[in-house]
Amino acid sequence: MGFNRFSYIFSMKPITMRISRSDSSLVISLLLLFSMLVVSGSIVDGTTVDINSLSQSNELSIILMIGDGMGFDHVQLGRWVEVGTNDNLTMEQLPWNASVTTYSADSAITDSAAAATAMATGYKTDNGKLSVNPDLVELETILEIAQSLGKSTGLVSTVSIQHATPAAFMSHVSNRNSFIEITRQIVEEAGVDVLLGGGRQYFSESQLNIMESNGYAIAVNRANLTNVTSGKILGLFGSLEIAYELDRNFTTTPSLGEMTDKAIELLSQDSDGFFLMVEGGKIDWSAHANDKVGVALELVAFNDAVQIALNYVNTHSNTLLIVTSDHETGGLTVVSNDLNDDLPTLGFTEEQNRTLRIDRANNISVTWDTTDHSSANVPIFGLGSPFDTMTDNETIDNTNIFDIMIGHYGLTKSPTPTTTPTPTTTTSTTPTTTTPSEFPMEYVLFALPILAALVIVVVFLRRR
Ligand SMILES: [Zn+2]
Numbered sequence: 215m216g217f218n219r220f221s222y223i224f225s226m227k228p229i230t231m232r233i234s235r236s237d238s239s240l241v242i243s244l245l246l247l248f249s250m251l252v253v254s255g256s257i258v259d260g261t262t263v264d265i266n267s268l269s270q271s272n273e274l275s276i277i278l279m280i281g282d283g284m285g286f287d288h289v290q291l292g293r294w295v296e297v298g299t300n301d302n303l304t305m306e307q308l309p310w311n312a313s314v315t316t317y318s319a320d321s322a323i324t325d326s327a328a329a330a331t332a333m334a335t336g337y338k339t340d341n342g343k344l345s346v347n348p349d350l351v352e353l354e355t356i357l358e359i360a361q362s363l364g365k366s367t368g369l370v371s372t373v374s375i376q377h378a379t380p381a382a383f384m385s386h387v388s389n390r391n392s393f394i395e396i397t398r399q400i401v402e403e404a405g406v407d408v409l410l411g412g413g414r415q416y417f418s419e420s421q422l423n424i425m426e427s428n429g430y431a432i433a434v435n436r437a438n439l440t441n442v443t444s445g446k447i448l449g450l451f452g453s454l455e456i457a458y459e460l461d462r463n464f465t466t467t468p469s470l471g472e473m474t475d476k477a478i479e480l481l482s483q484d485s486d487g488f489f490l491m492v493e494g495g496k497i498d499w500s501a502h503a504n505d506k507v508g509v510a511l512e513l514v515a516f517n518d519a520v521q522i523a524l525n526y527v528n529t530h531s532n533t534l535l536i537v538t539s540d541h542e543t544g545g546l547t548v549v550s551n552d553l554n555d556d557l558p559t560l561g562f563t564e565e566q567n568r569t570l571r572i573d574r575a576n577n578i579s580v581t582w583d584t585t586d587h588s589s590a591n592v593p594i595f596g597l598g599s600p601f602d603t604m605t606d607n608e609t610i611d612n613t614n615i616f617d618i619m620i621g622h623y624g625l626t627k628s629p630t631p632t633t634t635p636t637p638t639t640t641t642s643t644t645p646t647t648t649t650p651s652e653f654p655m656e657y658v659l660f661a662l663p664i665l666a667a668l669v670i671v672v673v674f675l676r677r678r
Pocket of ligand 1: 587
């Protein structure tokens with residue numbers, strides 16, 4: 215764009231010289247001077263416009279973080295273990311928070327597939343379905359919308375990448391357990407730039423070869439992950455899921471935080487911005503087992519990933535950060551504690567901190583109502599311009615999370631489900647004050663020089 219603008223200025227120069235001898239030279243010269251100033255990006259609507267800011271106008275990004283099965287008391291359990299009863303976890307320190315209803319199209323108690331579909335597409339569906347509505351019409355996802363806007367995309371999870379939560383953002387199937395079909399869609403259709411999680415066993419050798427020939431680095435351990443510093447990546451760190459935090463080998467298997475860090479490092483190299491979803495998948499699995507130690511360790515690992523995302527967002531205000539959950543698992547209530555002041559510390563080794571966390575979780579009393587999901591609302595925490603005008607502590611629906619996200623991209627939700635890749639209607643508002651509107655700018659750039667040329671022609675005709 216910058217090049218075009220400068221070549222336009224050069225093409226105007228001979229005209230300026232030719233008309234400088236005419237009687238109307240002063241008026242015309244002023245008109246031309248003004249149009250050239252506009253063309254060079256110096257004056258628009260009376261404000262100074264930085265040419266560089268125009269090329270960054272699409273860099274709006276989103277990091278959506280989903281603690282699977284994470285209810286309010288799961289957060290409290292993690293808080294008591296990690297920072298004590300009088301402090302807050304990183305996710306709780308985000309400036310906006312609310313409560314989210316999670317019911318699905320066919321049940322008061324959702325599963326991860328219907329809940330992820332609601333967040334990814336803005337529409338309710340039946341339990342078990344992934345980004346298709348109850349009538350099996352495909353629903354466009356926020357990840358696909360980001361792709362159509364030219365942004366890079368990534369999905370990170372501690373369970374297999376074919377599992378319900380990540381799969382809802384990149385595939386469309388009527389049954390969440392169609393892992394072979396989901397894998398086929400990942401390889402042949404989805405085009406997600408960064409995929410980090412488990413699920414290696416669902417990929418055939420030939421599918422991995424196709425991914426490699428499509429430019430993906432294949433990583434299977436922590437060292438592989440560290441070595442990739444640009445481009446696309448398929449990281450598969452478990453045959454099925456990645457090891458629980460309780461069992462994870464710190465040297466060979468990356469943490470959720472390390473995967474999140476790498477995903478942001480790779481995706482943020484795209485000047486058009488990105489969409490990233492990060493799932494703490496094993497909060498849910500631990501809660502299904504009514505395992506409070508497991509929940510605490512997975513919750514803390516998820517919160518560590520939130521801290522890494524927040525470190526990025528703090529210096530990139532065009533990135534929206536949302537931390538939430540798909541449903542509550544276990545009917546967990548944190549009852550009481552017998553905790554001392556020995557908190558996990560940065561100075562300790564990972565092994566020492568894990569031992570300390572296990573010890574602290576064991577000193578917290580909890581009750582469980584079920585080994586399944588409950589209908590309880592879940593927490594949501596947010597940082598970004600859309601939350602500036604939203605009320606704290608309100609109750610929203612999980613489909614509203616999609617509305618907030620596409621609003622951040624400057625779009626509004628389409629009135630009917632669509633399968634077309636065309637993005638929905640553009641709104642007139644831009645999410646940040648630093649981003650100038652592009653549409654009027656283009657008109658001003660080209661209309662004014664043409665107007666000036668017309669004036670010149672009229673003046674010459676009148677002199678004859
Ligand atoms: Zn579950």
